Amino acid sequence: MSKAEVSAHLKKFDKPQRDALQRVREIIAEALPEAKEVIKYGIPTFVIDGKGVIGFDGFKKHNSIFPYSGSLASRLKEELVGYEQTKGSIHFDLEKPFPKALLKKIIKERLKQISES
Secondary structure, rough: OOOOHHHHHHHHHHHHHHHHHHHHHHHHHHHHHOEEEEEEOOOOEEEOOOEEEEEEOOOOOEEEOOOOOOHHHHOOOOOOOOOOOOOOEEEOOOOOOOOHHHHHHHHHHHHHHHOOO
């Protein structure tokens, strides 16, 4: 799986949603320049040494960030107030990118988790 496959995956979304997802992709790529972009579990994911760091994708009623960690929400509880969450995802608006500062904080926390394990 490759960067081109991620680009092809994103093309299936309408432009406003695709633009929001593309911005998330750019922020993650900037924060994780050493990561590879792949499709993992059907979603665009950034991996380092074969380990999923963070993924993202679009859905009918929302976009989502997938930090590949169920405990991340408890580690960033205050920062994530106001975002609908599931055990493995954080939902955000269809047409607005996820806030850059918060996304970078999630990535930093996820890298910390990976290094601790």
